[in-house]
Amino acid sequence: MSFWKTKKLTEMTTEEWESLCDNCGRCCLNKLEDEDTGDIYFTSAACDQIDLETCRCARYADRCTVVPECIDLRQPGFTAYNWLPSTCAYRLLNDGRELPDWHPLVSGNAESVQEAGISISSYAIKESEVDDLEDHIIEWLD
Numbered sequence: 001m002s003f004w005k006t007k008k009l010t011e012m013t014t015e016e017w018e019s020l021c022d023n024c025g026r027c028c029l030n031k032l033e034d035e036d037t038g039d040i041y042f043t044s045a046a047c048d049q050i051d052l053e054t055c056r057c058a059r060y061a062d063r064c065t066v067v068p069e070c071i072d073l074r075q076p077g078f079t080a081y082n083w084l085p086s087t088c089a090y091r092l093l094n095d096g097r098e099l100p101d102w103h104p105l106v107s108g109n110a111e112s113v114q115e116a117g118i119s120i121s122s123y124a125i126k127e128s129e130v131d132d133l134e135d136h137i138i139e140w141l142d
Helices: 012-020 060-066 089-094
Strands: 029-033 041-046
Touching: 012 089
Parallel strands: none
Antiparallel strands: 029 041
């Protein structure tokens, strides 16, 4: 049986944990929270550290030092999965849900994320190119 079906996130090895990431890049999009409702809005502006072709962080090993706002999901007691996209494996598994068919661990194909249109590579821009994040809210994501 697949490890993600038998283990809790906290029980996974580093290799298992890292393989859950589908490299869609959605977690690296800047988000805005409505202070009144708590609703979270994704923008098309991605962290400057992401490679928009591969949707991988160029500074992954030291990302939380380079970008202090970057969140390490493996930190003890982490529970803010609601800030992650609804398609994120970490959020799905935390919520007791299954991985989607397009997830590389299910499909066996690393390109299935691109093929399913989940990757941000076709629409994201770097945050340094943005003046006002509110102008870049994307209503159709999450």
